[in-house]
Amino acid sequence: MNVFFPTDNRISIWSIGSNLSTGMEDGFEGDPQLLCEHKHDGDVLDLQFLDQDRIVTASSTGAVTIFRHHQNSQTISVSQLWARAHCYPCDNAPCTGVVCSSPEIVTVGEDGRIIVFRADQEGVVRVIENADSSTIHAVTYLRTTEILTVNSIGQLKLWDFRQQSNSPSQILSLSGDRVPLHCVDRHPNQQHIVATGGQDGMLCVWDVRQGNTPFSLMEAHTAEMWEVHFHPTNPDHLFTCSEDGSLLHWETSSHSDMPSFLQGGRNSSMVSRSAMAPAGGNQSLISAWLSGDSSKGRLETTHMLPSQTLSVNSLDVLGPCLVCGTDGEAIFVNRQVPV
Amino acid sequence: MRVKKNIPAISDGKHMGFAWGPGDILVYETLYKASGASGSGCSFIHEIRKDEDIYSPILRKLFNESHHIFVGLQTIREELPSKSKKPQFVSISKNYRSVIRACMEELQQVAVSTRNVELATQCGNQVSILLAIELIWNLCEVLFIDAAPAGSLLLHLLDWVRLHKADVDERAREVLQSESPAEHHDYWDVVVSYVLQGRLEEVRQMLVKQGTLQPAARSMYKQMDTLLSKMPFYNPGGTQTLTEFDVKWRHWHEEVDRCLQDNSFASNRHLEVICKILLGDEDTLLDHKELLGTWYHFLVTRLLFCHPTVKPTELHYYAQSCMTMFLDSRSVSEPLDNILLAAFEFDIHQVIKECSIALNNWWFVAHLTDLLDHCKLLQSHNLHFGSNLREFLLLEYASGLFTHHSLWQLAVDYFDHCPEFGRVYLELQIERVPLETERKALKVLRICEQRQMSEQVRSICKIMAMRALRNNRLGSALSWSIRAKDAAFATLISERFLQDYCAKGTFSDLDLIDNLGPAMLLSDRLTFLGKYREFHKLYGEKRFREAAKLLLSLMTAKIAPQSFWMTLLTDALPLLEQKEVIFTADQTYELMFCLEELTSSLNITASSTDRPMQEEDVEVTKVELLRLALARNLAQAIVKEGTVET
Numbered sequence: 001m002n003v004f005f006p007t008d009n010r011i012s013i014w015s016i017g018s019n020l021s022t023g024m025e026d027g028f029e030g031d032p033q034l035l036c037e038h039k040h041d042g043d044v045l046d047l048q049f050l051d052q053d054r055i056v057t058a059s060s061t062g063a064v065t066i067f068r069h070h071q072n073s074q075t076i077s078v079s080q081l082w083a084r085a086h087c088y089p090c091d092n093a094p095c096t097g098v099v100c101s102s103p104e105i106v107t108v109g110e111d112g113r114i115i116v117f118r119a120d121q122e123g124v125v126r127v128i129e130n131a132d133s134s135t136i137h138a139v140t141y142l143r144t145t146e147i148l149t150v151n152s153i154g155q156l157k158l159w160d161f162r163q164q165s166n167s168p169s170q171i172l173s174l175s176g177d178r179v180p181l182h183c184v185d186r187h188p189n190q191q192h193i194v195a196t197g198g199q200d201g202m203l204c205v206w207d208v209r210q211g212n213t214p215f216s217l218m219e220a221h222t223a224e225m226w227e228v229h230f231h232p233t234n235p236d237h238l239f240t241c242s243e244d245g246s247l248l249h250w251e252t253s254s255h256s257d258m259p260s261f262l263q264g265g266r267n268s269s270m271v272s273r274s275a276m277a278p279a280g281g282n283q284s285l286i287s288a289w290l291s292g293d294s295s296k297g298r299l300e301t302t303h304m305l306p307s308q309t310l311s312v313n314s315l316d317v318l319g320p321c322l323v324c325g326t327d328g329e330a331i332f333v334n335r336q337v338p339v
Numbered sequence: 340m341r342v343k344k345n346i347p348a349i350s351d352g353k354h355m356g357f358a359w360g361p362g363d364i365l366v367y368e369t370l371y372k373a374s375g376a377s378g379s380g381c382s383f384i385h386e387i388r389k390d391e392d393i394y395s396p397i398l399r400k401l402f403n404e405s406h407h408i409f410v411g412l413q414t415i416r417e418e419l420p421s422k423s424k425k426p427q428f429v430s431i432s433k434n435y436r437s438v439i440r441a442c443m444e445e446l447q448q449v450a451v452s453t454r455n456v457e458l459a460t461q462c463g464n465q466v467s468i469l470l471a472i473e474l475i476w477n478l479c480e481v482l483f484i485d486a487a488p489a490g491s492l493l494l495h496l497l498d499w500v501r502l503h504k505a506d507v508d509e510r511a512r513e514v515l516q517s518e519s520p521a522e523h524h525d526y527w528d529v530v531v532s533y534v535l536q537g538r539l540e541e542v543r544q545m546l547v548k549q550g551t552l553q554p555a556a557r558s559m560y561k562q563m564d565t566l567l568s569k570m571p572f573y574n575p576g577g578t579q580t581l582t583e584f585d586v587k588w589r590h591w592h593e594e595v596d597r598c599l600q601d602n603s604f605a606s607n608r609h610l611e612v613i614c615k616i617l618l619g620d621e622d623t624l625l626d627h628k629e630l631l632g633t634w635y636h637f638l639v640t641r642l643l644f645c646h647p648t649v650k651p652t653e654l655h656y657y658a659q660s661c662m663t664m665f666l667d668s669r670s671v672s673e674p675l676d677n678i679l680l681a682a683f684e685f686d687i688h689q690v691i692k693e694c695s696i697a698l699n700n701w702w703f704v705a706h707l708t709d710l711l712d713h714c715k716l717l718q719s720h721n722l723h724f725g726s727n728l729r730e731f732l733l734l735e736y737a738s739g740l741f742t743h744h745s746l747w748q749l750a751v752d753y754f755d756h757c758p759e760f761g762r763v764y765l766e767l768q769i770e771r772v773p774l775e776t777e778r779k780a781l782k783v784l785r786i787c788e789q790r791q792m793s794e795q796v797r798s799i800c801k802i803m804a805m806r807a808l809r810n811n812r813l814g815s816a817l818s819w820s821i822r823a824k825d826a827a828f829a830t831l832i833s834e835r836f837l838q839d840y841c842a843k844g845t846f847s848d849l850d851l852i853d854n855l856g857p858a859m860l861l862s863d864r865l866t867f868l869g870k871y872r873e874f875h876k877l878y879g880e881k882r883f884r885e886a887a888k889l890l891l892s893l894m895t896a897k898i899a900p901q902s903f904w905m906t907l908l909t910d911a912l913p914l915l916e917q918k919e920v921i922f923t924a925d926q927t928y929e930l931m932f933c934l935e936e937l938t939s940s941l942n943i944t945a946s947s948t949d950r951p952m953q954e955e956d957v958e959v960t961k962v963e964l965l966r967l968a969l970a971r972n973l974a975q976a977i978v979k980e981g982t983v984e985t
Contacts, residue, residue, distance in 0.1 A: 008394070043776060060776045088810040094776040110777055112812060133814025133848035135777055152777070152818045153851060171850065178856050180818060199781075223785055243785055308410060310748055311782065327748050327782075329403045 011044060011057060012037035013069055013076065016321070016333050032333060038067060038076040042094075046138075047314075050100045050119060054079060058095035062086040064107050066119060080119065086111045097138040099147070108136035108149055114159065128159070128166050137182045142208065143191060150181035150196055158208060172212040174204070183228045188235050193289055197225030197240055203250075205289045216289070218299070220248060226313050234339045238289075239304075239322065241312035247304040247324050249337065252289060305332060392700045393743045397445050398465065402740070404438045405706055406749040412713060413756045425484070428714050432480040435706060436473055443469045471675050472703050474503055475694065478682050479707060482651065483716055489650040490573040490581045493642055497537050500639045504632065507532045511541070521548045527609050532630050534616050535640045539567045542613075562603055563610055566595055566617065573647065585648050592618070619644030625664065634665035635679055651685070658683035687716060691728070701736035705753075708732050730757045734764055741768045751786055762790070770795055774803065777815075784822070797823045804828055808835070814851040817858075817865075826862040833864035837871075837903065846872060867898045874910070887914050887921045894933045904937050908965055915968040924976040931969050938962055 014032040042061035050056050055067045061084075068079040086093045086109030093111035100106075104125075105117040112132040116125040134152045142148050145161045146169075154177075157168035180199045187193035192209045201221030204214035221242035231237040238250040305312065310327035317323075322334040356369040366385045392398050412431050415424065443466055450462035481487060481495040507529065514523045526545070533542045543564055550560035571587045573579075579587075595617050604610040615623040619641055624631070631637045638661040642649050649657065658680055666672060674697040681689035694704050711717055712729040737753035740746045750768070754761040769787060774780040780803050787795045800823030807815035813832055820828035839847050846852060852872045859869040870893055877886035890911055893899045899907055911930060914921050922930065941958075 008396075043779075045776065045778065091806070091810060092775075093810070094778075096776075096778075110812075110815070111810070112814070130848075133812065133851045134818050135812070135815050151814075153814055153854065155850065155854065157850075168850075171854075173854060175856070178818070178821070178854065178858055224781060243782065308407070328407065329399060329745065 009040045009043060010037045011040045011047075011055070011067060011076065014331075016335070032331065036069070036074045036076050038078070040065075045094055045096050046098045048098055048100050050105065051102045054119070056098050056100055056105055058098040058107055058109075060092070060094040062092045062095050062109060062111075064095055064098065064105070064115075064117065082117065082124070085109070085115055085124070086113055096136060099139050099141055101141055101144065106139055106147055108139045110135045112136060114139070114147070114149065116161070126161070131159070131166065131168070132157070137180070138184050140184050140186050142186055142194070148184055148186070148194060148208075150184045152180035154178040154181055154198065156181065156184065156194070156196060156206065170208070170212075172206060172208065175213060182224055182226055185228050185230055187230055187289065188232050195228050195230065195238060195289070197228045199224050201225050201242055201244070203228065203240055221246060223311075226311070227315050229315060229317055231317055231339055233319070237339050239315055239317055241315045241324055243311040245305070245307075245309040245311055245326070247312050247315060249302045249304050251300045251302070253300075304334060304337075393740065393746055395465070397442060397449065399746070400445075401438060401442045402702065402746055402749060405435060405702070406752060408434050408438070409706060409709065410752050412710065415713070428484050428710065429480065432476070432484050432710060435710070436476055436480070439469055439473045439476070443473070468698070472698075475675075475678055475682070475690070476703070476707060477502065478679060479690065479711070482682055482685065483687065483711060484714055486651070489648050490584065491575045492651055493639075493647050493649060494573065494575070496639045497643065500636050501536050501538070504536070504636060507536065520545075521552045528630060530609075531612065531616070531627060534613055535624075535627065535631060535636070537640070537643050539570055543567050556607060559604060559607060559610060562598065563613065566598065566614075569594075570617070581648055588647055617644055621664065628665065634662045634676065637661050637665045655680075655684040687711060688728075691732075695732075701732060701739060705732040705736035730759055730761070733757050734760060738764065738768065744773070747772055748782070765790070766792055766795060770798055774799070777803070797825060800825060801828065808832065813848050817851060821858045821861060824861065829862035830864040833862065833868045836868055841906065846875075863898060864900070867893065867900070867903075870898065883914060883917065883921045887911075887926065890914070891926055891929060895929055901937070901940070904933060905961070908934060908937070909961065912965065912968055915972045920972065920975045920979050922972055922976065924973060924980055927969055927973040927976055931973075934962070934965055934969065
């Protein structure tokens with residue numbers, strides 16, 4: 001049995017100013033203000049907004065908690081708690097990822113379980129036991145009834161909740177070395193495009209409709225990639241953050257005056273790592289991500305942070321605003337991301 | 340400073356046992372008897388922590404930000420001549436100080452706004468400690484890092500004093516905002532304070548108000564104003580040399596003296612006091628001890644009005660005498676006073692030593708010493724365990740940080756920049772970081788791998804793999820042993836899989852075994868596992884020939900452990916029983932050879948072991964079935980191979 005000393009972790013809500021003032025050259029201006037905070041048992045490994053007022057957290061103790069933010073009194077209280085959602089028979093198993101589609105909540109953990117909750121419902125809606133023999137690091141929704149998980153032996157698994165069985169409907173993985181995957185995100189508009197990042201810092205973009213190998217591989221970071229996010233409203237932009245202390249902003253150009261991006265797939269100027277021709281022989285729009293070959297210059301990468309920060313563990317982006325947190329106990333806010 | 344504290348839970352008179360930790364002591368109650376039976380004691384262990392500062396939420400910012408500055412300082416290139424580096428060092432020193440000030444302000448805010456009395460006192464204490472630290476650092480910056488020569492030295496010291504006596508401005512504001520400032524009861528105090536700080540512009544502005552109030556004494560005020568406006572201040576960037584300035588200053592000094600001797604200000608005692616101060620009269624200065632507040636303010640004021648061209652080497656004479664004059668025989672000198680005096684004497688080592696004793700945290704001495712070392716100001720002062728002073732302090736500081744659940748990552752960078760013992764310390768400490776989650780373990784591993792600490796990598800991976808194995812997470816355990824390239828552990832895990840298979844008849848965790856990839860080659864047992872699973876897959880796909888070939892190769896290439904051969908041969912049975920001949924004659928001969936090899940080794944052991952009759956029966960039957968099947972297959976194979984297709 002392992003004994004771990006209690007830590008003073010908290011979940012806090014900050015305000016970074018309501019108005020995005022124009023005319024400021026510097027993207028970083030003004031300090032975020034702490035509005036309220038609440039004690040949190042164990043490390044917060046993942047965090048998502050369930051709706052306007054509620055936040056779900058995944059804890060290193062294996063607990064899944066829903067916090068409610070009371071806007072009027074600026075306080076936070078615990079709304080619901082599943083204390084040992086993820087666990088081993090005699091130990092705690094950290095809950096590593098959470099994703100919500102109100103009122104449904106899906107969590108994954110080091111115990112290899114996938115658990116489905118419903119907010120405001122006491123018990124668990126569904127458990128997929130032994131979904132994975134290794135740790136599941138992240139989860140995301142593919143469609144309303146399908147989720148995607150990534151694990152520490154480098155596999156991307158698709159789960160269909162309409163099926164009763166406890167096995168994935170599809171398994172995709174990189175051939176060659178089984179590099180653990182740490183994060184996954186789906187393209188906001190095109191549901192078959194998924195980006196993952198792993199221990200070696202490579203950014204992979206997959207097309208889940210076809211094949212079981214990634215469509216493109218790009219060298220992104222020199223250490224583990226912790227999070228990858230497509231910009232929710234402008235998906236030509238992608239953000240990744242890593243243990244090596246950098247946050248990259250990827251921008252792919254898909255101007256309509258470049259016909260190579262549209263229709264067909266026989267255009268010779270399109271270079272793809274995969275030997276297969278992209279799907280869409282029937283005149284569908286091919287996403288710029290699927291032809292990603294950074295050496296061809298269609299992809300632009302920018303460092304968003306000053307150098308020499310410790311690991312960037314987490315990021316989020318909304319509109320022109322980008323937030324990230326580092327191991328140096330600092331939060332960086334950039335209010336003028338060029339998207 | 341020794342502090343005695345009673346452990347509340349241990350009753351009086353009992354003995355205590357203890358054990359040292361990296362930043363704390365574990366203490367327990369013990370029954371110490373020379374002889375005789377031991378009785379029951381208390382079952383608690385108490386942890387005594389010396390340094391609470393690292394757990395303070397506001398002070399944590401100090402540690403984080405100063406870490407950033409520290410790392411930046413280490414990467415300044417060594418090849419540049421020290422002359423061009425001085426401004427860089429000064430700016431780094433100012434960075435450190437601004438971080439201290441930022442923390443101070445925040446603590447002050449909390450101390451003022453909180454309702455919790457204990458918290459308010461704690462914050463208040465921390466603010467005063469930080470104030471003292473910043474005072475000392477600022478003085479060190481002026482004297483050691485900036486190393487101002489005579490002339491500029493005094494100006495810097497003036498700035499230093501002004502920065503640390505902020506209440507003057509507050510009082511001035513109060514006076515100026517009142518109805519009639521010249522009649523405010525604090526008016527003259529403010530004016531004299533300004534004079535003591537050498538802020539003559541402000542003095543003149545204030546005196547104007549008094550002058551207008553007393554038209555009769557206008558000429559006197561005019562004279563004072565002239566004197567004040569003519570006081571020369573050295574301009575380091577200007578064309579005037581120090582000697583020229585000295586001459587000019589003496590002329591002015593003589594003029595002021597003449598005014599005093601002429602009794603020009605005799606009718607107004609306030610103005611006379613100011614005049615005496617301008618002459619640097621010790622007794623007058625000492626009369627205003629309250630306004631000066633500290634002996635070092637007294638020192639700087641005295642220098643300003645007596646020896647503005649003071650040289651750095653002369654400072655300590657004045658410092659010592661000023662301190663003696665200011666503190667009367669009743670008051671005892673505080674640690675802060677000793678530290679400042681040591682600084683004025685340019686005894687860096689004494690400063691560091693006194694600070695180490697007075698403060699309970701190594702932060703200040705570690706960072707200051709490191710900066711001074713970069714300025715090449717520390718002589719190599721070898722301590723008897725071989726490392727130098729800078730390294731010793733950094734190691735102590737970083738070791739203290741390592742006990743913290745989050746700040747340990749900062750400590751890694753500090754160890755990296757301790758060339759002699761840093762690596763050893765890191766190797767010892769990094770293994771003791773508690774690994775609650777995989778993510779934390781991954782961070783620790785990344786640190787170890789970047790520094791080629793392969794021992795630690797293996798040790799940590801083994802811990803994680805064992806934990807996974809204990810919780811029956813075979814996939815996790817395998818991925819940890821792959822990362823550590825630990826063949827022995829991979830073998831252990833494969834054994835577990837095979838055991839599971841034998842027990843249940845099916846494979847668990849197929850997603851893992853089916854997708855082993857090149858990791859399969861890490862250990863023989865793992866390779867076997869992968870190949871065995873492949874055999875099952877081939878069989879399931881009805882690719883019997885290939886399955887048969889694989890099965891045979893597993894035995895002949897000695898990939899399979901002999902203990903598993905019986906299972907493999909039993910797996911071969913359905914293939915032998917097929918209508919179509921699958922095994923060739925040669926293959927059948929090989930199978931028979933394997934069977935014989937197996938049974939002969941079993942027979943040797945069978946006689947010695949005590950096996951129940953039923954089990955032996957089953958074994959015997961199996962072997963017989965196999966022999967029969969093999970024989971039949973051999974016959975069919977020979978016939979088939981001998982037949983010529985027409």
